[in-house]
Amino acid sequence: MTFEMYQAPQSTCSQKVRITLAEKGLPEMNKDWIEHDVDLGKFEQLEPDYLKLNPNGVVPTFVHDGTVLIESSAILEYLEEVIPEPALAPPDPVGRARMRAWMRYIDEVPTVAVRVPTFANMLAPMRFAKSSDGEFAAHADRLPLRKQFYQRMSQKGFGKAELEYAEFQIRQTCERIDAAIREHGGPWIMGPQYTMVDAQVTPLIDRMDDLGYGFLWEDDLPEMTAWLDRIRERPSFAAAFYPGARISERYPDFYRTATDLKAERGY
Amino acid sequence: MALELYHSGHSTCSQKVRICLVEKGIDWVSRELHFATGDHLTPEYLELNPNGVVPTLVHDGEPVIESSVIVEYLDEIFPEPPLVPRDALGRARLRAWMRYMEEVPTPAVRVPSFNDVFRPLRYENATDEEFEARVEKMPLRKAFYRRMGRTGGFGEAEVDNALAQIRQTAERIDKAVSDTGGPWILGAQYTLIDVTLTPLIQRMADLGYARLWQDDLLEMVAWFDRIKSRPSFDIAFYPGTNVSEKYPQFFEKEASA
Numbered sequence: 001m002t003f004e005m006y007q008a009p010q011s012t013c014s015q016k017v018r019i020t021l022a023e024k025g026l027p028e029m030n031k032d033w034i035e036h037d038v039d040l041g042k043f044e045q046l047e048p049d050y051l052k053l054n055p056n057g058v059v060p061t062f063v064h065d066g067t068v069l070i071e072s073s074a075i076l077e078y079l080e081e082v083i084p085e086p087a088l089a090p091p092d093p094v095g096r097a098r099m100r101a102w103m104r105y106i107d108e109v110p111t112v113a114v115r116v117p118t119f120a121n122m123l124a125p126m127r128f129a130k131s132s133d134g135e136f137a138a139h140a141d142r143l144p145l146r147k148q149f150y151q152r153m154s155q156k157g158f159g160k161a162e163l164e165y166a167e168f169q170i171r172q173t174c175e176r177i178d179a180a181i182r183e184h185g186g187p188w189i190m191g192p193q194y195t196m197v198d199a200q201v202t203p204l205i206d207r208m209d210d211l212g213y214g215f216l217w218e219d220d221l222p223e224m225t226a227w228l229d230r231i232r233e234r235p236s237f238a239a240a241f242y243p244g245a246r247i248s249e250r251y252p253d254f255y256r257t258a259t260d261l262k263a264e265r266g267y
Numbered sequence: 268m269a270l271e272l273y274h275s276g277h278s279t280c281s282q283k284v285r286i287c288l289v290e291k292g293i294d295w296v297s298r299e300l301h302f303a304t305g306d307h308l309t310p311e312y313l314e315l316n317p318n319g320v321v322p323t324l325v326h327d328g329e330p331v332i333e334s335s336v337i338v339e340y341l342d343e344i345f346p347e348p349p350l351v352p353r354d355a356l357g358r359a360r361l362r363a364w365m366r367y368m369e370e371v372p373t374p375a376v377r378v379p380s381f382n383d384v385f386r387p388l389r390y391e392n393a394t395d396e397e398f399e400a401r402v403e404k405m406p407l408r409k410a411f412y413r414r415m416g417r418t419g420g421f422g423e424a425e426v427d428n429a430l431a432q433i434r435q436t437a438e439r440i441d442k443a444v445s446d447t448g449g450p451w452i453l454g455a456q457y458t459l460i461d462v463t464l465t466p467l468i469q470r471m472a473d474l475g476y477a478r479l480w481q482d483d484l485l486e487m488v489a490w491f492d493r494i495k496s497r498p499s500f501d502i503a504f505y506p507g508t509n510v511s512e513k514y515p516q517f518f519e520k521e522a523s524a
Contacts, residue, residue, distance in 0.1 A: 055439075056367070067356055074362035081355040093343040094329050100336040105318070107369065109407065144435070145371060148428045165410045172406070176317075 001082075003033040004063040006053065008040050009245040012114065013072040014060040015203035020076050022236035023199060024083040029242070041127070046142050057144045073103055076196045088196045099190060102197040110173040110204045115149065116166035117211050120157035121261055122247060126254040128155040160267040167216060170208055173201070174217040178224040186223065187230055194234075202231050203240075210246045212257035270295040273315065274322040275302060276508040279376060280334040281322040282466035285503040287338040290462065291345045303389065308404045319406045335365050338459050350459045361453060364443075364460040372436040372467045377411065378429035379474050382420045384510050384517045390417045430479060433471055437480035440464065441487035449486065450493055457497075465494050466503075473509045475518075 003026065007014035018029075026032035038044045038059050046057050054061040054070045062069040064082070069075050080089050090096050128136055133155075140150035152162065177189055184191035188198050205228060208216065217224045231237060248255045272288070272295050274281035288295050300306035300321055308319050315330045316323040324331045324340070331340050342350050352358050390398050398417035402409050415421055421429075440452060447454035451461050468491055471479065480487050494500060511518045 069356075069359050069363065071363040071366040074359050074366055077362055078355060078359040081358065093340055094326075094331070096343070097331045097336050097340040100339065101331070101333045104333040104336060104369070107366070147431075148425065151424055151428065161413070162410075165413075168409075 002063075002065055004036060005033060006036040006038050006050070006061040006063075007059050008038050009242070010247045010250045011040065011059050012111070012203035012207055013058070015206075015240050015245065016072055016200050017060050017062065017075050017079075018240035019199045019202055019236045020079050020088065020196065022239035023086065023088060023194070023234075024079055025086075026083075027235065027239035043139075043142075051144070055144060057142075073107060073200065076200065080196065088194065088199065090190065090193060090195065095190070099195050099197055102189065103200055105176070106173070106197065106201050106204070109169050110201065113166040113169035113173075114204045114207050116158050116162055117213065117258065118207065118247065119153055120163055121211055121256055121258065122251060122254050124153060124155060124157035126251060131155050163267055167213070170204075170213065171216050174205075174221050174224045177201070177227060178217075178221040181223040181227055186227065189227070198231065199236075202237070206241065207247065210248050212259055215258075269325075269327060271298050271325040272296070272322055273298045273300055273312070273325070275300050276505070277510050277513050278321050279373075279466035279470050280320070282469075282503055282508065283334045283463045284322050284324065284337050284341075286462045286465055286499045287341050287350065287459070289499040289502045290348070290350060290457075290497075291341055293341070293345055305401070305404075308401075313406070317406060319404070335369060335459075335463065338462060342459065350457065350462065352453065352456060352458065357453065361458055361460055364452065365463060367439070368436075368460065368463050368467070371432050372464070374411075375429040375432035375436075376467045376470050378421050378426055379476065380470060380510070381415055382426060383474055384514055386415055386417075386420055387517065388514055393417060430476065433467075433476065434479045436464070437468070437484050437487050440468075440490060441480070441484040444486040444490050449490065452490070461494065465500070468494075469504065470510070473511050 003021070005014070005017060007017070021027065021033055029035050038050065040059070044050060045054075045059055050061075051057055053063075053068050056070060060072055060075065062075045062078075064078075069078055076088075080087070089099055128139075131139070136150070136155045140147050143150065152158070158166075180189050181187070188194045189201070190197060208214070209228075217228075244250055270288075270293060272281070272284060274284065274297065276299065300312070306312060307316075307321055312323075313319055315325065316332045318332065322334055322337065324337045326340075326344070331337050339351070351361055393401075395417055398412075402412040405412065414425070443452045444450070451457045452464070453460065471477070472491075480491075507513055
């Protein structure tokens, strides 16, 4: 079996597939699976050849023995089917439905929310500060998905209301993780079994932490904080977050902490 | 084995599950919720569904939430007739389509639905305080309501974008039916992606947006005709479940304007 992945080190959706590969016994990039680096800074994900593989123009794209698979959450479910051990899904239909409901929540709420400070605090000033309105609009127009995200953002990034709402959504996610661990006794979100939900949400929380938003959970959500500590002790974490995989490491010249930015802009 | 569905007649996500139940030939008990009275935001309902949205399936006392998850659950516990492909690759393609359906047309359909009907119906005559109090109670989608506003509705850019997303969805259906040879989106087998896209396309048609596909996407038009001739369609869309039937006043107004 040959596994290849078109991906970017700092992409959270690529990270969740890397974590899952490592959990399934395929931790090592370019040994257990082959990397095709997609440079998001050069917008390689929007080139015609890449769009033939992935018409949505996003990473990752997974290739198993020549067959192309897209959508990171669907890739996780696929890996579970072709590499059943160790199991990352509950054995019963009700358990799987609960896991999938969590996965839908993560896709709809924190996945979308994390993009807001990521773009506002780093990517928008880095990529678009010098763009004209016309250049920016032309870029947004190239995106098969998420044009509207760019239109709401503008070159300068998001404003106060959008950033505060994103913080609210991440806080809600953390509260739900904290409550789930208290309710099921942990140590993982669904209880004793580490599942795809833990793998899926890890890069989102790590990104928020990397951007300096750990204050959203670390003072008063001890179960959530302890869960994140346990997550980081798993070998899959180090495998997926290899040096240079965090956005702060990838773009150190543009890195600003949330605290610094709040002092400067007031939110 | 008792199956109860907390749902609403005209909710597209409820319609997705009703079509699936009918395709599976399963009997179920209806628990209908009314958004106007806030039935979906009561503490009792939030206990079943912490997201405060419909539908929720309760199977022998166990709540199952999220319409895409419910239909996949129904396929696992009632395998016949199968509505997912038999092989892992086919299932991955189905799930990638379902993610697209959730990310693109599902939110896009809300924009004209609220602009044309639900905002004027529910909020035009509310006070700003009542509107904000309702939004504050919603576990998800507060930002959607705040962008819409109580009185303004979504602006031109957001409406144009939503219509472009529906057009893109219709183009992808057209291409898929053409590439796979049809008659369904994944080919010979009718699957959960046909089930879940149906209410979104039907809503757009009901709101008067069939022009987005009917002139030039002939495979998509033929697909939708086939969908409507399946017995599940009329059963899931029982009388009063199209917004034009439920709230005709908004449609008469549009016609005379």
